[in-house]
Amino acid sequence: MAVTIKDVARAAGCSIKTVSRVVNDEPYVSEATRARVQKAIDELGYVPNIFARRFAQQRSYTLGVLLHSGGYNQQAWLSSILEIGYEYNYDILPQSYFPAYKKSQQKLASLIHERRIDGLVTTPPCDLDEFVLQQVTQSGIPLVRVNPYDRSGDLPYVSGDDFQGARMLTQHLMDLGHRRIAFFRGPLNHRMSVDRFHGYRAALEEGRLEYRAEWVQDSLFNFDGGYNATRMVMRGEDRPTAIFAGSDESAQGALFALREMGIEVPGEVSVAGFDDMPLAGNTWPGITTVQMPYRNIVEQAVNLLVDVLNKKDSGLQQVILPGRLILRGSTGPVPDPQG
Amino acid sequence: MAVTIKDVARAAGCSIKTVSRVVNDEPYVSEATRARVQKAIDELGYVPNIFARRFAQQRSYTLGVLLHSGGYNQQAWLSSILEIGYEYNYDILPQSYFPAYKKSQQKLASLIHERRIDGLVTTPPCDLDEFVLQQVTQSGIPLVRVNPYDRSGDLPYVSGDDFQGARMLTQHLMDLGHRRIAFFRGPLNHRMSVDRFHGYRAALEEGRLEYRAEWVQDSLFNFDGGYNATRMVMRGEDRPTAIFAGSDESAQGALFALREMGIEVPGEVSVAGFDDMPLAGNTWPGITTVQMPYRNIVEQAVNLLVDVLNKKDSGLQQVILPGRLILRGSTGPVPDPQG
DNA sequence: TTGTATGCGTTATCAG
DNA sequence: CTGATAACGCATACAA
Numbered sequence: 001m002a003v004t005i006k007d008v009a010r011a012a013g014c015s016i017k018t019v020s021r022v023v024n025d026e027p028y029v030s031e032a033t034r035a036r037v038q039k040a041i042d043e044l045g046y047v048p049n050i051f052a053r054r055f056a057q058q059r060s061y062t063l064g065v066l067l068h069s070g071g072y073n074q075q076a077w078l079s080s081i082l083e084i085g086y087e088y089n090y091d092i093l094p095q096s097y098f099p100a101y102k103k104s105q106q107k108l109a110s111l112i113h114e115r116r117i118d119g120l121v122t123t124p125p126c127d128l129d130e131f132v133l134q135q136v137t138q139s140g141i142p143l144v145r146v147n148p149y150d151r152s153g154d155l156p157y158v159s160g161d162d163f164q165g166a167r168m169l170t171q172h173l174m175d176l177g178h179r180r181i182a183f184f185r186g187p188l189n190h191r192m193s194v195d196r197f198h199g200y201r202a203a204l205e206e207g208r209l210e211y212r213a214e215w216v217q218d219s220l221f222n223f224d225g226g227y228n229a230t231r232m233v234m235r236g237e238d239r240p241t242a243i244f245a246g247s248d249e250s251a252q253g254a255l256f257a258l259r260e261m262g263i264e265v266p267g268e269v270s271v272a273g274f275d276d277m278p279l280a281g282n283t284w285p286g287i288t289t290v291q292m293p294y295r296n297i298v299e300q301a302v303n304l305l306v307d308v309l310n311k312k313d314s315g316l317q318q319v320i321l322p323g324r325l326i327l328r329g330s331t332g333p334v335p336d337p338q339g
Numbered sequence: 340m341a342v343t344i345k346d347v348a349r350a351a352g353c354s355i356k357t358v359s360r361v362v363n364d365e366p367y368v369s370e371a372t373r374a375r376v377q378k379a380i381d382e383l384g385y386v387p388n389i390f391a392r393r394f395a396q397q398r399s400y401t402l403g404v405l406l407h408s409g410g411y412n413q414q415a416w417l418s419s420i421l422e423i424g425y426e427y428n429y430d431i432l433p434q435s436y437f438p439a440y441k442k443s444q445q446k447l448a449s450l451i452h453e454r455r456i457d458g459l460v461t462t463p464p465c466d467l468d469e470f471v472l473q474q475v476t477q478s479g480i481p482l483v484r485v486n487p488y489d490r491s492g493d494l495p496y497v498s499g500d501d502f503q504g505a506r507m508l509t510q511h512l513m514d515l516g517h518r519r520i521a522f523f524r525g526p527l528n529h530r531m532s533v534d535r536f537h538g539y540r541a542a543l544e545e546g547r548l549e550y551r552a553e554w555v556q557d558s559l560f561n562f563d564g565g566y567n568a569t570r571m572v573m574r575g576e577d578r579p580t581a582i583f584a585g586s587d588e589s590a591q592g593a594l595f596a597l598r599e600m601g602i603e604v605p606g607e608v609s610v611a612g613f614d615d616m617p618l619a620g621n622t623w624p625g626i627t628t629v630q631m632p633y634r635n636i637v638e639q640a641v642n643l644l645v646d647v648l649n650k651k652d653s654g655l656q657q658v659i660l661p662g663r664l665i666l667r668g669s670t671g672p673v674p675d676p677q678g
Numbered sequence: 679t680t681g682t683a684t685g686c687g688t689t690a691t692c693a694g
Numbered sequence: 695c696t697g698a699t700a701a702c703g704c705a706t707a708c709a710a
Binding site: 002047049050051052054055058060067069074075078079082083086091092093094095096107110113114115116223249252253255256259260279282283284 | 341386388389390391393394397399406408413414417418421422425430431432433434435446449452453454455562588591592594595598599618621622623
């Protein structure tokens with residue numbers, strides 16, 4: 001059997017409450033006593049039994065994380081969350097969430113109902129799910145949304161700045177001399193798509209470029225979406241010289257389509273993505289993109305959640321952090337600058 | 340406060356022990372009593388408090404999963420493990436493991452030492468780590484290795500059949516008429532690399548093809564490895580007509596290099612990978628590869644681990660499951676069949 | 679500044 | 695077949 005708080009108390013010649021105070025950094029312990037207890041702890045190699053603690057406090061010290069298999073960048077989110085959660089001594093319980101899949105819903109509901117998680121983190125696009133929102137508001141479980149698709153409501157979130165990123169990237173294309181820039185807009189009900197679109201338009205306006213509706217394609221932010229949209233915009237005579245595909249996967253689809261059509265990148269057409277997913281560096285050519293500060297986003301998100309759980313914060317914060325440009329081979333000077 | 344076992348006992352007019360028996364499907368309860376208790380459970384909506392149970396039994400009902408950020412296919416492993424773990428009512432505690440990173444080691448050690456996990460699952464390449472093995476043997480914690488790099492020793496594992504897969508894939512290239520087939524062999528200390536290599540050689544022998552050492556490159560199973568190895572084998576006059584890159588990432592690097600050199604795929608050179616990672620379908624052209632039955636592998640692995648934990652198995656099983664061929668655009672008939 | 683007593687909800691023991 | 699009662703290890707009112 002492992003060494004318990006009683007063993008420490010006996011060794012230090014005090015009560016278990018005093019040991020508890022030392023372990024939990026509570027006040028009202030004389031320095032002398034604290035030192036004596038600490039010594040006993042070290043000598044005995046005492047480690048508090050986390051299950052007893054959880055049981056006594058009726059707290060799980062566990063955060064649930066909703067990951068959608070259809071989402072992007074799951075790997076990056078999860079590994080950051082694991083790391084930061086660990087620093088706060090919280091366990092992370094990931095859950096693959098498929099909206100409209102009864103089993104996922106049941107599982108989430110039971111997780112919350114059985115109090116197996118103290119708080120919940122959503123990664124995109126799980127924040128959109130009605131059932132999730134309903135469970136959260138109904139149970140009152142603290143929530144923080146990471147890079148939410150939907151920023152409406154006053155639920156807290158920490159997010160990258162899609163508007164600023166898209167504007168910066170469009171600006172980059174303009175700096176290269178492009179004046180005919182296509183844009184692939186993701187689903188219109190996603191805040192993320194809309195923000196990126198507005199960033200694109202803002203840059204155009206600042207550069208006094210004409211907005212051409214036929215160069216803006218509604219598509220999905222995935223490989224097929226980029227593929228199809230590319231075939232659409234490259235169909236006519238009046239072709240763009242640059243494609244801002246809205247996401248890296250979409251840009252990958254664009255590269256595929258252009259390659260299929262025998263169009264050189266970036267010789268004839270430049271292509272840019274968004275998100276800086278691992279794939280962006282592994283295509284030919286590499287995809288110029290915007291990188292969001294994932295690590296930083298997660299850090300602030302988990303920090304906020306833990307503060308709420310410890311009642312140090314009301315949980316109403318909404319934070320937006322800027323991204324940065326990642327230049328790769330898929331963008332280059334405009335081939336025939338005539339405007 | 341939630342409804343407890345006492346509430347149920349009161350409602351059913353029996354002792355808590357009897358309720359416990361019903362809940363845990365223990366014998367020695369009359370059918371009448373069992374029905375009465377079950378009715379009370381349903382009516383009150385009783386759910387056992389998992390933390391109390393864990394505490395009382397001194398078991399965590401949690402499986403640790405080691406994921407290496409440099410490993411392949413983490414997403415696929417994790418989501419399968421989550422799903423299967425759930426079916427067994429086990430929580431999954433993923434851990435990003437970076438070998439030789441002190442923090443990772445400490446975390447794993449404390450997880451085991453504090454009995455926060457009942458069993459451990461390793462994904463490649465974490466099974467290679469000395470520290471992990473040492474902790475496991477020292478603590479006696481049940482372990483199962485999923486697709487281990489190293490199959491030596493009698494630690495249990497469930498693995499895909501790399502030999503069979505590589506042989507099948509090489510056979511496919513030969514069926515297309517290729518007689519000059521390069522092979523990129525991963526790190527020699529990895530069982531996986533060696534098995535794939537032997538599969539390649541076995542197919543060559545069966546087809547009475549000459550083994551040419553200069554077409555076998557030692558490389559890493561990643562993008563850069565495939566890139567560099569491709570430049571090596573395509574350097575001289577005596578070029579292969581097909582490249583079996585050993586892994587999908589490596590094949591992606593090969594595609595990149597060939598594209599850079601202006602060599603058509605599959606027109607001039609066919610390329611094949613291994614693993615069927617998501618990227619294999621998203622390159623141009625798509626990568627012909629071998630798919631391992633991940634889901635099945637994980638299912639058997641977790642099943643085995645849970646059996647060991649419930650003392651229904653000695654934990655000495657070692658299972659190997661076959662893979663299947665996935666045909667895509669990167670392989671085609673040999674351009675100039677002369678041998 | 680320190681200690682005592684009680685509760686948290688199960689499972690396990692052992693007597694009926 | 696059933697039940698009373700004791701762990702399990704910690705946190706926390708409350709008392710000193």
